[in-house]
Amino acid sequence: MPDRSRRSAGLPRAPERRGCSGRDGRARYAGMAAPPRAGKIRKRYPGGTRPRSLKNVFTGIVETTGVVASVTGGAQGRRIAIATAFARELAAGQSVAVDGACLTTTDRDDSTFTVELGASTLERTIAGGYAVGSRVNLERAIRAGDRLDGHLVQGHVDGLATFLTRRTEGNTRFLDFELPPGVFSTTVLHGSVALNGVSLTVNRLTDSAVCQAAIIPYTWEHTNLRLLEPGDRVNVEADLIGKYVRRIIETHAF
Incomplete structure (x- = not known):
């Protein structure tokens, strides 16, 4: 109720609001967060940032093929380097589907990226038969907002x-x-x-x-x-x- 109306009704003057616009003018009320803008929904993500890719999700649309450049190790584990054009765009920890098997990039240079395979992967997939010169299908994990042109593929070989x-x-x-x-x-x-x-x-x-x-x-x-x-x-x-x-x-x- 306006102060003039309150006085006419014999009511005491309303207490003054303090901190309605802080010294820097950025907050409407001290101690209160500004409301979101109309028409926008603020999403919360773990860590406060939007994910850049959907972990371990692919579409089955092969980006390119690569060639196995080196194979080291034995039956209990192998380290395989694969030559491909997008190697320089990868970072350690990124997922790549290699012939449909989701593998993690452990290292890369301008022309190759490296993955490490355990005994289970070597037994359950054709990766156990890779040799230098083997040609493999490659697809990077999709990013949030990408089109799903194929179908959802997890990279978990059955x-x-x-x-x-x-x-x-x-x-x-x-x-x-x-x-x-x-x-x-x-x-x-x-x-x-x-x-x-x-x-x-x-x-x-x-x-x-x-x-x-x-x-x-x-x-x-x-x-x-x-x-x-x-x-x-x-x-x-x-x-x-x-x-x-x-x-x-x-x-x-x-």
């Missing part, structure tokens, strides 16, 4: 698939793979599967666990799938949604 046959019709190559049981049970026709880190659509699926994928010319030319020979093994990651659905069914015994 097993090894075996390449069986290749058939060409026009500009399209049809590749057949035998899937491991754990992956076959979560794979659906026209669903997604990641083979050597490449996001592919299941074109055909048989009861004998054979999965067929159609490879367009661009994918054929820009990945290492073109180098496969019958009997070769590839890293395979089942669709993330399918894995969670199977887990729910198993847990609740539907």
